[in-house]
Amino acid sequence: MTQLLIPAADPVGLPAPPWLLQFLLVLTFVLHILPMSLVLGGGFIAVWTHLTGDNPAARRLVAHLAGILPSAIAYTITLGIAPLLFVQLLYGTLFYTSSILMGFPWLAALGLLLIGYYSLYLYAEGGRRAEGERPAWAGVLSVACFIGVSYLITNNLSLMVSPAGWAEMYAADPSGTSLRLPVQAVLPRYLHAFSVALTLAASYVVLHGFWSARSGGAENAEYGQFVRRWGAGWLSGALALQAVMGAWYLSSLSGQAKGWLLGGDPAMALFLALGTLLMAAGGILLLLAAGRNATGSAWAGGAGVLLGTVCLAIVRHLLENRTAAQFLPAGAWDIRPQWAIFVLFALILVLGLGLVAWMVLRVQADLKGGAAPRAGLGTGAPGVAAGKGRS
Amino acid sequence: MNYPFWEVPILGGSLVIAIIAIVHVFISHFAVGTGFFLPLTEQKAYREGDSALLAYLKKHSRFFVLVSLVGGAITGVGIWFSIALVSPQATSILIRNFVWGWAIEWVFFIGEITSALLYVYTWEKVSRQTHVILGYVYGATAWLSLVIINGIITFMLTPGRWLETGGFWDGFFNPTYFPSLVMRTAVSFALAGLYALITASFQPGELKPKLVKLAASYIFPAGLVVPLAGLWYAAMLPPQLRHLVTGGAPVQTNLFVGSLVVAVLLFVYVYFVIYRRPQSLNLASALLALVLAFAPIGGLEFIREMIRKPYVITGYLYSYQIFTDRADELKATGLLASARWKTSRAVGAAATEDPAAGADLYRLQCASCHTIDGYNALRPLVRGWDLDTGRMYLEHLDQVNAMMPPFLGTEVERDILAGWLVQLNKEGR
Numbered sequence: 001m002t003q004l005l006i007p008a009a010d011p012v013g014l015p016a017p018p019w020l021l022q023f024l025l026v027l028t029f030v031l032h033i034l035p036m037s038l039v040l041g042g043g044f045i046a047v048w049t050h051l052t053g054d055n056p057a058a059r060r061l062v063a064h065l066a067g068i069l070p071s072a073i074a075y076t077i078t079l080g081i082a083p084l085l086f087v088q089l090l091y092g093t094l095f096y097t098s099s100i101l102m103g104f105p106w107l108a109a110l111g112l113l114l115i116g117y118y119s120l121y122l123y124a125e126g127g128r129r130a131e132g133e134r135p136a137w138a139g140v141l142s143v144a145c146f147i148g149v150s151y152l153i154t155n156n157l158s159l160m161v162s163p164a165g166w167a168e169m170y171a172a173d174p175s176g177t178s179l180r181l182p183v184q185a186v187l188p189r190y191l192h193a194f195s196v197a198l199t200l201a202a203s204y205v206v207l208h209g210f211w212s213a214r215s216g217g218a219e220n221a222e223y224g225q226f227v228r229r230w231g232a233g234w235l236s237g238a239l240a241l242q243a244v245m246g247a248w249y250l251s252s253l254s255g256q257a258k259g260w261l262l263g264g265d266p267a268m269a270l271f272l273a274l275g276t277l278l279m280a281a282g283g284i285l286l287l288l289a290a291g292r293n294a295t296g297s298a299w300a301g302g303a304g305v306l307l308g309t310v311c312l313a314i315v316r317h318l319l320e321n322r323t324a325a326q327f328l329p330a331g332a333w334d335i336r337p338q339w340a341i342f343v344l345f346a347l348i349l350v351l352g353l354g355l356v357a358w359m360v361l362r363v364q365a366d367l368k369g370g371a372a373p374r375a376g377l378g379t380g381a382p383g384v385a386a387g388k389g390r391s
Numbered sequence: 392m393n394y395p396f397w398e399v400p401i402l403g404g405s406l407v408i409a410i411i412a413i414v415h416v417f418i419s420h421f422a423v424g425t426g427f428f429l430p431l432t433e434q435k436a437y438r439e440g441d442s443a444l445l446a447y448l449k450k451h452s453r454f455f456v457l458v459s460l461v462g463g464a465i466t467g468v469g470i471w472f473s474i475a476l477v478s479p480q481a482t483s484i485l486i487r488n489f490v491w492g493w494a495i496e497w498v499f500f501i502g503e504i505t506s507a508l509l510y511v512y513t514w515e516k517v518s519r520q521t522h523v524i525l526g527y528v529y530g531a532t533a534w535l536s537l538v539i540i541n542g543i544i545t546f547m548l549t550p551g552r553w554l555e556t557g558g559f560w561d562g563f564f565n566p567t568y569f570p571s572l573v574m575r576t577a578v579s580f581a582l583a584g585l586y587a588l589i590t591a592s593f594q595p596g597e598l599k600p601k602l603v604k605l606a607a608s609y610i611f612p613a614g615l616v617v618p619l620a621g622l623w624y625a626a627m628l629p630p631q632l633r634h635l636v637t638g639g640a641p642v643q644t645n646l647f648v649g650s651l652v653v654a655v656l657l658f659v660y661v662y663f664v665i666y667r668r669p670q671s672l673n674l675a676s677a678l679l680a681l682v683l684a685f686a687p688i689g690g691l692e693f694i695r696e697m698i699r700k701p702y703v704i705t706g707y708l709y710s711y712q713i714f715t716d717r718a719d720e721l722k723a724t725g726l727l728a729s730a731r732w733k734t735s736r737a738v739g740a741a742a743t744e745d746p747a748a749g750a751d752l753y754r755l756q757c758a759s760c761h762t763i764d765g766y767n768a769l770r771p772l773v774r775g776w777d778l779d780t781g782r783m784y785l786e787h788l789d790q791v792n793a794m795m796p797p798f799l800g801t802e803v804e805r806d807i808l809a810g811w812l813v814q815l816n817k818e819g820r
Contacts, residue, residue: 007394007479010483012487074504074508075504077464078501078504081493082497085490085497088475089486089487092486096394096475097395099479100395100396100397100476103399109472117461117465118461174395174396174398341559342491344495348495348498349498352498352502356502356505359506360509366518367513367517
């Protein structure tokens, strides 16, 4: 019989009931994967388009994607902090252990992130001067780094819920220099996650096509049409990949997990069915809308893909939680709630999001109102230009 | 002990944390100060109708985003990754105690990146007032994130009443919280000035002296505030910790004095070489000022970590990830019998026959702070030891050196570890 080696629970209880922490984990995870998909899938599409497309519309699409990716990676990292916090709270005994067992590759994820991030800036900035100067190598390097980072994260989260081999792994080699799991054990899950990211990014590209055409003018209409078609091509591929990888991932799971997903756990089965249905229906609606240039259907399709992703994120959590729950030590979820500070956090969250919304709206209002002093230093004292612009 | 041990050859885990953390401190404090430097200077440029200054700010803000948003964010996550690898038990305790604090900081991070990106991308595209407000929102949210993280950093050295109550606020507003916050705020402004010198060094004739004067107004106040806040900080330390940097422990004292000397040198250098002769500022002289600042800032962070030893959380958790209240139990039951993660199989007297037991005990009791041949190396420390010296040293570890925790284990285990250490001496090259 395999010896299970799980660290003992902490003497300090959880600062909130597990249901609340799980809710926040799923919520912030969904917030994290939206910009993450744009970086991973969008970066992939941008670089591919860069290397293969030689028409002005393709170059404009690359410029658009490259322009938003540095901001998207900033949000990916920041929004990723919260779910990682909640994972550590809920499954810390498992997560710290798996991280240490693959310590060096795990830390190397940061190096890859740094290289990927700076090369993304190089890629974005290179094209800001002139499109021809955009360094393709920087884009390729950046995408390769982000693929590496996301693979390492998937590897760790898979290792976290596979404690059966930990004792032997550590006894045989305590150095923490290897990934500990064979590629074939991680690849189905990774490629499925990657295909979802690609689906979200391709959906964004299609919607960007619709959005761009609304700006008016023949050039924008032509660009919009190209982007819709190009995005639809990617979306078809991503959906097909998702179907294949989803089936592979499901078949690669343990009999127990498969049983849960296929009806043994009603919540998991329900959200899996709902997620698959919404993802497929939303994707197909978006594809049809792209062909017929039907804006309303396109937004509905996009919403379907988004909701499908949310459902799949819930399934992902339910599966992870139920698997992990079997290995958590006694007392791991004892609670010692800190309600007053939680309320303070909730208040600050509302205020903070309000502040973010206010900043964005104010900037939008200024951009629409032409409030800017064009030459940098025009007329008037500070605030005067704002007053003029806003009136 | 409770978790597997992540062994980093040559550097050691604690130095990995230190390297990432010091770089992060240098970037994050710069980001806080620059959050105020940018909008304040922008307003000045508008008031004075100085378009050259505005053009400079525009470039400086791009440099700022590249350094702070990318480097700051990744090294920040890096500290978190590395402390979880090196001190998982401590990290777990910190997160369970302070998760809502971190969650609040996370909200400030969202405010920071949104305002920073909008600020950089909307130069001359939005009204001046909007743009300046974006800058101040950045400054405020960045400073507020310092307000939060400062509570958690200072908690580890001086947990104060938390040790009795376990209450969030007792740990957060601990004895060194406020002096540390004042000191870090002053350092943030000084770093904003020092980084401004870097970009100022590229500016043409007339703008350069103006920028040097401006940067100096951010740097010099730290010369007064940091020593005063430092004295306040020292006054709030428990006497035994204060004693360590004032002669009680040679390494800490030397590092402390060295940091002070370099800090004085920095201000003298900035005043005489840069402030008095602003036209001569170039990239090399600006970088030298930054390097001079790196030494005392890094030095003081390092000292904070050093005087905390033998604890990760003073009085609560030892550096080797064992709770202080488990000491007696482990001395009775033995480390090998209690440790979950080890390469040896035998426990008790039988462990003397197991060649892997010594290395396991090294990982459980020494390797959190020491390496064999690299940082804080053991081999030179055990030079000349025989088995009796090793036994005696391990028996009185915490009395011989105040930074060392007691050896927690049975007499048999003490002898095995002593033997393993003496073996290093024999293998010594």
